[in-house]
Amino acid sequence: MASQPVLWNFFRSSASWRVRIALALKGIDYEYRAVNLYTDEQLSEDFTKLNTKQEIPILEIDGIRLTQSLPIIEYIDETRPHEPRILPQDPAKRCKARAIAEIINSGIQPYQNTNVLKRLVSEIGEEKKNEWLQHYLTKGFRAIEVALAESSGTYCVGDELTIADLCLVPQVYSAHRFNVSLKDFPNILRINAELEKLPAFHKSHAHRQIDTFAEYREN
Incomplete structure (x- = not known):
């Protein structure tokens, strides 16, 4: 059985927010892991091991770790092609x-x-x-x-x-x-x-x- 996806994000991060919408549209349940940007949690040694750019969001899904919101959204849409589609076919x-x-x-x-x-x-x-x-x-x-x-x-x-x-x-x-x-x-x-x-x-x-x-x- 595949493990539940994990999203590292922060409530006010607009990049994280985009990915949350994509996951909700596709009906994907995920574990929410908060990273407080105001206290610089993204600069910690542990987080830097996840993303050397020290940025959110990070999505772990299908056994891989993804960064950058737009590629993450495209991956979600391409691997879950049921409606609603996020990228137009035209x-x-x-x-x-x-x-x-x-x-x-x-x-x-x-x-x-x-x-x-x-x-x-x-x-x-x-x-x-x-x-x-x-x-x-x-x-x-x-x-x-x-x-x-x-x-x-x-x-x-x-x-x-x-x-x-x-x-x-x-x-x-x-x-x-x-x-x-x-x-x-x-x-x-x-x-x-x-x-x-x-x-x-x-x-x-x-x-x-x-x-x-x-x-x-x-x-």
Whole structure:
């Protein structure tokens, strides 16, 4: 009998959050192992043995250890091809979904990494850090909004869920957290509202995890 998958993650990590949604969509039960980024648990010797990049998420599944959220999501979808599919079968739609996901994954999310923000605070101060962060996050959201104007239906790419949607919800949460205004991005707000209605997205929300801080916890 195969062992239960194990996910090393943190409730507020947007990369971890994406993988939680994918696992929920596919109905995969897993062991949740919390790694507190605020206390630098990812820098420990034991964790570094798991991932020398000292990052989450890490997913152990099918006897292998996987890192990096987008490849993890693609692996889950390719090895569990039952509905819902996370990567569209149509090549053009698949490319559009991956492009939106990458705008978020490589073009926005790295700016808000905990280790980056800690370094910024130490070098330029809290106020300048916030200005810097809001500038780059807004620039990324502007690019997403333009892409969605072309590709979206109910969700980011047409009317079926894709990898882009798994990336969008955690990033919108981060925008609110860092006081980034989304008032000029109606497609982003509309799609995010639709996604938050879905059970897998509700279950995976940062405020509903076993390591969620008490002040943020929701049912």
